[in-house]
Amino acid sequence: MSVIKTNNMRIIEIDENQPKPGEVYDLVQMFYPNYSSSDVIAREADLSKIVHREYEEGDCAWELLQRDYGGYKRNPQIEIHWTNLYSQILEDTMAAMILQIKEA
Secondary structure, three states, X not given: OEEEEOOOOOEXXXXXXXXXXXXXXXXXXXXXXXXXXXHHXXXXXXXXXXXXXXOOOOOHXXXXXXXXXXXXXOOHHHHHHHHHHHHHHHHHHHHHHHHHHHHO
């Protein structure tokens, strides 16, 4: 464990075995509640694959595209749904991070 001081002089212990946040999604992985088993995280990942055209026929993103959007990959609702869900994930992550800091 290492110790850091924040602006308001609170001391927070950081487990050095945890990944260091270097990108926004590192924070999501560290602080989002139940990250590894979250259906919300899985849906956001699938929508991201559709938006960025990174899905393959037969994978979960492709199945979501077929089921919820009729296979129409240019449906503007896909990007809207992805952006809204991604924003909500970031908000929930920040709330969880703030709560953890307050409890420290």
